[in-house]
Amino acid sequence: MDFKPTVLGSLMLIAVSVVNADDGQKIYTQGGALPAATACFACHGADGMGMPAAGFPRLAGLSAGYLSKQLADFRSGSRVSPVMQPLAKALSESEIQAVTSTLAAMPAPTTPHVTRNTTPTEPGARLALRGAWDRQIPECVMCHGPGGVGVGTAFPPLAGQSSSYLVGQLNAWRDGTRHNDPNDLMGHIAKSLTPDEIKAVADYFATLGSQEAKP
Numbered sequence: 001m002d003f004k005p006t007v008l009g010s011l012m013l014i015a016v017s018v019v020n021a022d023d024g025q026k027i028y029t030q031g032g033a034l035p036a037a038t039a040c041f042a043c044h045g046a047d048g049m050g051m052p053a054a055g056f057p058r059l060a061g062l063s064a065g066y067l068s069k070q071l072a073d074f075r076s077g078s079r080v081s082p083v084m085q086p087l088a089k090a091l092s093e094s095e096i097q098a099v100t101s102t103l104a105a106m107p108a109p110t111t112p113h114v115t116r117n118t119t120p121t122e123p124g125a126r127l128a129l130r131g132a133w134d135r136q137i138p139e140c141v142m143c144h145g146p147g148g149v150g151v152g153t154a155f156p157p158l159a160g161q162s163s164s165y166l167v168g169q170l171n172a173w174r175d176g177t178r179h180n181d182p183n184d185l186m187g188h189i190a191k192s193l194t195p196d197e198i199k200a201v202a203d204y205f206a207t208l209g210s211q212e213a214k215p
Helices: 003-030 064-076 084-090 093-105 123-129 140-144 163-175 182-192 195-207
Strands: none
Touching (some): 064 093
16 A cells, blocks of 8 residues: 555656756756746856856856855845846746756766875965965865865865856955855955966866866
């Protein structure tokens, strides 16, 4: 008597998951229900790897929780973007859940296992792997993981993002136009970096690892 309902419930759960996955792909390639919720791939690429020349970041492989928070922050105005704010406001909660799950499942770049034990050979690598503790700047890999692979929903991947995008975000934290990170940690770090250091650490993570996606 208990077996059939359990099987039926499992089948319904699987069916819902499939629908959500299909919906997420449709939103990414065609847009949401409202006209303002335009297709994501136009800026972020069919593979979700972004368009570095235009400053659009890769989204493929980023956690659904992190992506959902960013969209929520765009909607509330705590993160500013003339492109993303109207788009995020036009998406429903279920559409956000669907498209972020789809993006999280997309193949991401292969990232080498670079840790603080690796000997840095240039300024960007030194900041990434050692920090500058005399100025209370922790190493990037402390929060963002080995090789800048990303950790959980609060610390996104840095490896595989374009240098122009990383520079833009560090400058936004530096001048206070972006302030949606935990405890303003990035605001403190960015304000403590020189423009040359920002460029160096952004270049380091942009070139770290291959752009070959892993399944």
